[in-house]
Amino acid sequence: MFLSVHSQYSLRYGTLSIAQIIDLALAHGVQSLVLTDINNSTGCMEFIRACRERNRTLPNEQHLNPLIGIDFRDDYNFLYLGIAKNKEGMKELNDFLTLHNLEKKPFPAVPPSLNNAYWIFPFKNYPSTLPDHAFVGIRKEELNFLHKLDLQFLKNKLVIYHPITISDKKTHRVHQYLRAIEESTLLTKIDPHKTCKPTEVFTTIETLKNQFAQYPFIIENTHQLLQNCTTSMYDFGHKNKKTFTGTKSDDVAFLKKLALNGLVYRYGRKNKVAHERLLKELKVIDELNFCAYFLITWDIIRYSMSRGYYHVGRGSGANSIVAYCLKITDVDPIELDLYFERFLNHKRTSPPDFDIDYSWDEREDVQDYIFKRYGRNHTALLGTMSTFKDRSIIREIGKVMGLPASEIESYTDPTLNLDHQDQSALNKIKAIYTYINGFPNQRSIHAGGVLISEEPITYYTALDLPPKGMPTVQWDMYEAEAIGLDKFDILSQRGIGHIREAVNWVSLNKGITIDIHNFAAFKNDKTVNERLKMADAIGCFYIESPAMRQLLAKLNCENYLTLVAASSIIRPGVASSGMMKSYIQNYHNPKNIKYLHPVIEEQLKETYGIMVYQEDVIKICHHFAGLDHADADILRRGMSGKYRSKVEFDKLKDRFFEGAKQLNRDLETTLEVWRQVSSFAGYSFSKAHSASFAVESYQSLYLKTYYPMEFMVAVINNYGGFYSRWLYVHELQKTGANVRLPCVNHSDTKVSISGKTVYLGWERIAGLETKWAELIPHERKLNGVFTSLEDFLKRTEITLEQCILLIRIGALRFTKQSKKELLWNVHLLLGTKTKPSNTSTLFNEPVPQFQLPDLETTLLEDAYQELELLGFSHSLTPFELLQTKYRGMAFAKDLKNYVGKTVKMVGNYVCEKTVYTKTNTKMWFGTFLDVNGDFFDTIHFPNSTPNYPFRGMGCYLIYGRVIDDFKVYGIEVLRFEKLPFKKNPILP
Structure with missing residues (x-):
């Protein structure tokens, strides 16, 4: 009798989970009910499966009959319900919703007739001519209106409309909070028409029938409609x-x-x-x-x-x-x-998938191919479901309560154990927080998942059209897995763009073709491995961060297998557990390793007795305890929280001990092996993942070793990596490249290289519009280089404001005029106009000439303008901008001579990282360049950093003790101060 049940998937509207709906239905003796979430079918398949699962525990006479449909609304104004008669009917409803989602069309007042689905219109707004298979839903409180009507026309069309949205008064209040959050308004100002009625709760079938007893045909119509619907054909x-x-x-x-x-x-x-x-x-x-x-x-x-x-x-x-x-x-x-x-x-209970990475600017074409090749009816991107979480909930609740921002922020401790004067506000926040924490909040798009279905995918879901512009299912990877759809992960990353573009530049600039998939040659290249050992890897995928460069140096990493291991032990779980340190120690002292058992030595000798990979867990379970590889993998997944059956997991654990006993392993050793396996498996990393990362790292490193200019240009053009852009420009200069500022006669949108000359591009100049970044090189290629300021202005029709930006960055220096002369002349030519006249002239009219005073621009002025427009200074280094000429008593290359001693150094800030200690206090790690361009790293313990904080980009005077960590030298900071730059001469 319940033709419209809303779950939490009616986002920011429904309050009931699928499990709660089933519990309430059973408690009220309900056997047939229809899940109809608002403008989505996210929960339909989950609802069917959950009901079937519950039916296994119930007598036949109590079995639930799960039916499905969609509640169609315009801005939460109820238009009509669609209820599927069968699987084909759900496809028709999903297709109808999908059409309007993908084409961004409003729903029609009257939907089309469908062969396998019913339409139910609200009693207060039904069309004069009902489509086939259409009914009119009437609420209990609307029955009085029937006395005034001729029921001859409506008698066979009226059905009970008693929607379910809440369970009681408390959840109705939760519903009101959700609606206020959705509408971005105060709780007291919510439009009642956009909320559900307090009566939208489950009641017993007998109670519902008694309410409509005066009109038995309405009860019969409703019963017959439900009888005509089924979901039994879904598997x-x-x-x-x-x-x-x-x-x-x-x-x-x-x-x-x-x-x-x-x-x-x-x-x-x-x-x-x-x-x-x-x-x-x-x-x-x-x-x-x-x-x-x-x-x-x-x-x-x-x-x-x-x-x-x-x-x-x-x-x-x-x-x-x-x-x-x-x-x-x-x-x-x-x-x-x-x-x-x-x-x-x-x-294996969950389906595997391939993760295929492409460059950030090529993935979309690959996805487009998949859609065209396998059909848009059968292909879709995978969705995700974000939920209300922790502090974000508190902020949302506080806003709709009308609390001031400062008070809201004071409540954002997730524990909410704060002593506030307004205890009532705190109690309200606690109550609502408890209810909606974990509620579905918004549908979004998965990072790269693509689904290719045998059947049209709208049998199982309607499709959304997020900003990416490709049809996307309305549920996430877990639901896809439960339905039986295995995703293809088509991902993107910048590192691949680095490699691809570098290969292209090598071909263009040097005429050399590189087979970048010839990995066997790269990993055995002595020169490449020597660079790896030196940890000289800026720009190289996965191995350029300070932590990774330090790890490579500590390991003297000079081969592929060691890099594979490093790519795994750098992971937070392994590093924080102490296994990284143990691995490094054992790596340098392999003869002193004490293996727990000969099997451990045999299986973990490659990793010096340390479990580094998920595969190590499988190996130990297989060889030490006799589990087959499949069971060993299930055990490994169970330890990482990905295996859902505790009973099956416990059985495998028992088999581990039984198998070890049968292989005559002593109990004490078995217990210790189990402890190590179980403690590691939760944060282990797949060796295959590490190996894939290492392959890409080697490919990057090969290009950096033999074609460093082309490689660094590619890195800059593909938006860098771990570091800021200026560092990659610095690294490019170290290769011997002649790096030049943007020029209207040479620069393209991105950085370009010819021989050893590199011109910075237009796209990263602050304030420069994309229109001009694309038009300037296009015009130059069509009609030749620009010959003068006047020629440039006429051919581009650039605005005064935008031209001033180009002058200030030095892009018109080909004119041989100073920046100040150019600024004078461009104001003379353009005056107050936004662009020059496009009127053709028979002859080039001479520009009036004026005798100007000496208007030279200093390097210091240039440097500050570059800092403003590029984010870094090209004309002067940060050290040359300092007021002091002091450069420190030691340099990075000398630190090994000062171990245990205190030194003063001057360093150009590169980056910092904040970490939390075991006592939950903050400490910092810093990375700097000395005046020679060499890296050094700093450690800032909690007792020193608050007194000497980081203050962003610039140069710092660093005083600290030199430490030695496996021949990697750093500074334990005692005092720390940012040094002042010379005054900006442009400012008053």
Whole structure:
């Protein structure tokens, strides 16, 4: 009898979770009910599955009949309900909603007739002519209006409309808070028409029937409508596109052919180990119906490579030799002893996926190809659901209560145990916070997930059109997994843009073609490995941060396997647990390692007795306790919180101890092995992930080693990485490049290079409009270089304000006039006009000449203008801007001679990092350049930093004690002060 139930997925409106709806329905003896969230179908599949799960525990006569539909509203004004008769009907409703979402069209007053769905209109606003399969929903309080009507027309059309939104008075108050938050208004000013009625609660079927007893035909119509609806045809599991070629047998044959061809490319013709593993993987892939998934991924890679795009295959997919042979990844799983079971096995309950990274400006084209290749009806981006969380809830509640901002901020301690004068306000905040913490808040878009379904995807969801502009499902990856849709992660990162553009610049600037996928050559290159050992990696993916550069130096890292390990132990969990320090110590003293057991030594010798990877957990469980690889992976996932069945997990734990006992492991050793395994597994990192990162790091490092100018230009053009832009320009200058400020006759939108000459581009000049950044190089390429200021103004029609920016940055220096002369002349030419006249003249009219006083510009003026417009000074270094000529008593290269001693240094600020100690106090790590351009790092303990804080960019006088950490030298800061620059001569 309940034709419209709203869940929390009616965002900022509904108050009930799916589980609460089911509990309340059962408590009130309800058996058929329709979930109709407002303008979305997010919860429909979850509702069906949850009801079926609950039915397994109930007698047949109490089974719930879950029905689904959509509540269509315009700005929360109720238009009509759509209720699906069956699966086809839900598709019709989802298609209708999708059409209006994607085309941003308002809903019509009267929707189209649908063959497999019912429409229900509100009694106060139903059309004179009802579409087929349409009804009119009437509330209890509206029954009095029937006395005035001729019911001949309506008798077969009236049904009970008793929507469910809340459970009691308290949740009605929560609902009002949600509505006020949505409307960005005070609680006292909420429009009552935009809230639900206090009566929108569950009641018993008998009570509902008694309310409509005077009109039994309404009860019968409602009952008959529900009887005509079903969701029984919905099933879940393996909803991805089933085949790539058209038949499963052809998929198997085609995948095998591609893999065997790739095997020759990767390993040659005589590698028996690789051949046997390949066949074994292909068998599992076939048995688990994953052939199409592999082939679709291969097809995506094939397309992107045909377009010249560079990709990196990451994640547990790198554990697969089939993926390696299909060029999905560049990680050799045999070389790294990676288990395929980590990616795919018969006992895995959640689907795996491939993570494919592209450059930030190429991913969208790859996604567009997927939509066109596999059909927009079957393809969509994956959504996400953000929730109300912690302090953001408190701020939202405070705003709608009308509290001042200062008072709201005083409440934002998540514990809310504060002593405030207004205790009533605090109590209200606590009460509402308790209710809505974790509520769904907004639908958004997943970082890169793409779904490709065998059936039209609107059988399962309507689609949104977020700002990205591609259809997106209305639920997240967990719901996709539950339905049976395995995502393809098509991601982006700047590091790939660095590599791609650097390869292009090398081709353009030096005429050299680089096979960037020839990783085997890079990792064995002595010069590249020497640079790696020196930790000279600015601009290189994943290894340029201060922490990573220090770790590489501490390890004397000079090979691929050590870099793979470093890429894992730098992770916060491993580092904070003390395992990073243990690894470094064991790395330098391998003969002093005391292994817990010979099996531990055999399996962890590569990582010096330390579990570094998730795969290490699997290895130990398998070799020490006898679990097969699939069970070992389930145990590992359970420890990381990703396995949902505690009963099954406990069984595997018991099997670990039983297996160890059968292998004659003593109990004391087994308990210690279990302790280490369980303590590490929660924050472990996949070796395949680390290996993928290391591959990309090597590719970057190769380019930086042999083509440093082109590489650094590519880094700058792709928005850098860990550091600010000025540092990459500094690094570019260190390569011997002649870096020049933007020039209208040479610069493009981005940084450009010709030989050893580099011109900075237009796009990062503060205040310069994109229009001119694109027009200036375009005009120059069409009609030649600019010959004078007048020529430039006439051909570009640039505004006075924008031209002044170009003059101040020195972009018109080709005229041989000083900046001040140019400023005088541009005001003379443009006057108060926003742009010069476009009227053609028969002859070039001479510009009046004036005798001007000496208007030279100093380097100091230039430097301050560059600081303002570029964010850094090109004409003078920060050291040259200092008032003092003091540069310190020691330099970075000398620190090894001062260990244990105090020194004074002058450093140019690069970056800082704040961390919390075990006592929850703050400490800082700083990174600086000395006057020679060499890095050094500082440590600021809590007792010193508050007295000597960081104050942003600039140079600092640093006084501290030199420390030695595995031959990496830093300064433990005792005193610290920012040094003043010379006065800006432009300012009064």
